Amino acid sequence: MRLTRQGDYAVRVVVDLASRPAGAVVPRSSIQERQDVPAAYLAKIVQALARAGLVRTHPGARGGVALGRPPDHIPLRDVIEAVEGPIHLNRCVVRPDACARDRFCSVHPVWLRLQALVTRELEAVTIAALARPPARAALEADATLCS
Numbered sequence: 001m002r003l004t005r006q007g008d009y010a011v012r013v014v015v016d017l018a019s020r021p022a023g024a025v026v027p028r029s030s031i032q033e034r035q036d037v038p039a040a041y042l043a044k045i046v047q048a049l050a051r052a053g054l055v056r057t058h059p060g061a062r063g064g065v066a067l068g069r070p071p072d073h074i075p076l077r078d079v080i081e082a083v084e085g086p087i088h089l090n091r092c093v094v095r096p097d098a099c100a101r102d103r104f105c106s107v108h109p110v111w112l113r114l115q116a117l118v119t120r121e122l123e124a125v126t127i128a129a130l131a132r133p134p135a136r137a138a139l140e141a142d143a144t145l146c147s
Helices: 005-018 028-035 039-051 076-084 108-124 127-131 133-146
Strands: 055-058 064-067
Touching: 005 028, 005 039, 005 055, 005 064, 005 076, 005 127, 028 039, 028 064, 039 055, 039 076, 076 108, 076 127
Parallel strands: none
Antiparallel strands: 055 064
16 A cells, blocks of 8 residues: 555645644645645645545635544544545455455455554544644654654
8 A cells, every 4th residue: 555645645734724723714825835735736635525524615715624524533544545545455355356366365364454454543543633743743753763
């Protein structure tokens, strides 16, 4: 599984919105500038996030984008899947008949365990947790340790 640039931008956009006061309508230009997201990407991302109910758009001169639900009710998985589609490590984990070899393939159980692990982790992390400044610092420290 590889997160595309669009998925990365979507996460940044939603975390940016979550770091603003509850209910704040944020101009797209502000998001674009703070998160360094090209306008073309931002329009597509906001559209996909709105279809998924993760954000609301407000037209007009004083319009912009706001979260569609509380950030503690938005798992990271929902944001990624809104723009990337369902996360699947391998085609055999999509459904039982996706691969004729899944009944005897020695790697199939590994793919299933990894799929479950990735799904659980992405469900466990909320946008609210990512928007909290101490959480960001801790996550950056963890990332440094992993590199």
